[in-house]
Amino acid sequence: MVFKRKLDCVSVGFDYPNIPKAPRSSRRKIINKRTDAMDLLASLAGKLLEECESSSASSNAFEVNNHESFGKEIKQEDHLKSESSDQGNSVSRPTYEKTCVVNSFSFPDDGILERTPVSETKNVKSEGVAEETGDVIVNTGFERDGGLGADACNLEDATALGVQFQKSVCVDGDLKSPSRVNGSLARQGNHTKLGRDDDDDDDEKLYSYHKFSSKFKSYRSPTIRRIRKSLSSKYWKQMAKDLGHYRADAGVKALYRKRKSCYGYNAWQRETIYKRRRSPDRSSVVTSEGGLSSGSVSKLPEKRDSGIYLSYLSCCGPHSKGFHVKLSIKSFRIPELFIEVPETATVGSLKRTVMEAVSVLLSGGIRVGVLVHGKKIRDDKKTLSQTGISSEENLTNLGFTLEPGPSKAPLPLCSQDPLVPIDPTNLSERSAASPTLDTETPHPDDVANPGNIVDNNHLELVLYQKEITVDEEKPSSDPRALVPLPSLEAEALAIVPLNQKPKRTELAQRRTRRPFSVTEVEALVQAVEELGTGRWRDVKLRAFEDADHRTYVDLKDKWKTLVHTASISPQQRRGEPVPQELLDRVLRAYGYWSQHQGKHQGRGAAAHKDLDMNIGRALESGVSV
DNA sequence: CTTAGGG
DNA sequence: CCCTAAG
Incomplete structure (x- = not known):
């Protein structure tokens, strides 16, 4: 459906360059x-x-x-x-x-x-x-x-x-x-x-x-x-x-x-x-x-x-x-x-x-x-x-x-986000795979999968405000204290790197690319099979809760590419090959959810999933399995 | 914030 | 992946 729609509108879609997007260009x-x-x-x-x-x-x-x-x-x-x-x-x-x-x-x-x-x-x-x-x-x-x-x-x-x-x-x-x-x-x-x-x-x-x-x-x-x-x-x-x-x-x-x-x-x-x-x-x-x-x-x-x-x-x-x-x-x-x-x-x-x-x-x-x-x-x-x-x-x-400038925006403080140190171990990135998948044998790809190396290249910028003592040096209470002083005589900026990871910091402008691993794809497919293609947020929560680097938009995008990948010949595919089995499931789910838009989202959908999906696939003309 | 899509 | 318009 997505593609159909795309085809139907393709010629038209490009005919609207006039659509005001002024804010941006201007x-x-x-x-x-x-x-x-x-x-x-x-x-x-x-x-x-x-x-x-x-x-x-x-x-x-x-x-x-x-x-x-x-x-x-x-x-x-x-x-x-x-x-x-x-x-x-x-x-x-x-x-x-x-x-x-x-x-x-x-x-x-x-x-x-x-x-x-x-x-x-x-x-x-x-x-x-x-x-x-x-x-x-x-x-x-x-x-x-x-x-x-x-x-x-x-x-x-x-x-x-x-x-x-x-x-x-x-x-x-x-x-x-x-x-x-x-x-x-x-x-x-x-x-x-x-x-x-x-x-x-x-x-x-x-x-x-x-x-x-x-x-x-x-x-x-x-x-x-x-x-x-x-x-x-x-x-x-x-x-x-x-x-x-x-x-x-x-x-x-x-x-x-x-x-x-x-x-x-x-x-x-x-x-x-x-x-x-x-x-x-x-x-x-x-x-x-x-x-x-x-x-x-x-x-x-x-x-x-x-x-x-x-x-x-x-x-x-x-x-x-x-x-x-x-x-x-x-x-x-x-x-x-x-x-x-x-x-x-x-x-x-x-x-x-x-x-x-x-x-x-x-x-x-x-x-x-x-x-x-x-x-x-x-x-x-x-x-x-x-x-x-x-x-x-x-x-x-x-x-x-x-x-x-004191006369300036007094730099309120970020008191709501104390940025209190947290035990790193609790924050360690976990496999993006859903719990279900965790029991499975980790795919070799996952070992080197970027997905498991979270945000290593990112630099986090954190704004700090120092306690200021106008003019003199009143010993600061805690050197590390983030002082949201209204008077704001001093301000310091701190750029904090989240993780260590060589290379690519160069592309800091853009998030580092993290190809989805097979495990992740599977998790995604699994989630979409159950939740449908219109609930990315849920998909995210269900299968990528701990994968901070995977936003629901990312998942949506990945699904988009997966559908595309599954629709083209294996020869045209690039990157880490996705098992055909998964691609088949993608098309199946795609077809299924195309026929069941909005319907029984969530609940019992999974029960007759297979059957329904097969039906969906059958209905999806032009799609071969 | 989420979705849905185009880029 | 990014960026946005919409909802």
Whole structure:
């Protein structure tokens, strides 16, 4: 029937290209996959610039943080904040042995990449300034609690990439090439040059990864399952796409899912970003390349390779004493990102993982903080001179922090999904076969059957929020506690791999392919014989309850292909051969259920199944057994 | 969330 | 497998 219908409609079905699927195409059109991430970054740049410029508009040179200039955006943030401000409960974080912390991100332009040990970075961070280089470190704005820090430090190769704000006092216009300046400075500091010269995909330099613990398995379970099940949320999926990922894998989806439930969909935010980009307002123009330019900004590269340059300049008004403060923000640090991927993960998957994390982070809203001599300047009303920022001397000690915007969606928490570690053994993947089949001799294929290796290649993204102590380091209660703090001063992203499994992580974009084993096929056939072809959910529950990687849609699809396979000649079949016996049953069941649509589904159907099915088969003309 | 189908 | 429209 399925095929008949298909044939009947085939010619017609393709005649409706006009069927509005606008949402999809239009969205893709508007939101370019490749530039979205840049847009987010650019948005950040725009924000910085806006702050700078809006302040420059005042009589005082550099009255930072005029939130009014953000209008709607800020309001939205506040709104969201209030909404979730009451969801702050601590949640235990899953246990894992190693973590990689990426708490800064840089956009090298000349192949120089600063690489700083986490522990070191931590120190630097607390100082807010990298004394040796004189560079201004863009602090993450929150202190890492001992727990996480410790974890990170245990990594042999964990690194944190320092992002620096290049600053300089502009005397007459020209600023030194940021790239060169930065490059040299970088070498002066306690940084390690990675020396990679590719002009693209530099993001891969920003990480390190470590073998994950087998305990990761514990991340799964109902929680993950639920998350995964809910991945159909079109908004989040679209969000993922919009952020540059057409096809988020299970892990990524998990993240989005998490975010959805925890943060809500910040559509407005994205909207803001795009609006800004198109805004004719010359005070802040974000180029499509992600660069930022402004009339008052010095002529610094707006964009270079994959890096993003933020030209941050504050010009004093006429009443100023002619003192200009020019800052070139070449790169910035992002809040900590905890990343864990199997050592077998590919660079490509890691890139994507980092990309995901960064995108999510930026999309979550951020704000800027100003540090002078490592001290946070909270009073936005103060002028730079009042704060001492105007003095060249202090410029050296000027720092900026990027913090999860408190004014932003307060990142409610995922308290409902504690992600409490669970004994891995209880989560071990079981054969997809139904209990009935378990008694049967395992098919040799099953041994190597991917079906028994669940989600090994998947990276699960889990959003963590760290307890933040505004400014100081109040010892965190439990390093691993997932703190849904409404204030959300800190946020960390953790990418957790579910399982170890070499290869194919490359295809992270798409779920790894897991051919059905004969055992699974049999289980499927068995279930369909009894339940029919319209109750995939039941089929799933009955025969694949424990096979998390087999969704009812998968089963439905498999059945579809099975019917097809059974309908073609053996020579045309590919892949692991399915016993003819099973294929016969497939056709039988197919024929049977085609004749009994909706009828006695479930109950007694099995009783006369064979007879009925034979009848069905007989009725199914053209089908040979 | 499920189904049902096209891609 | 993915993606969606529908229910």
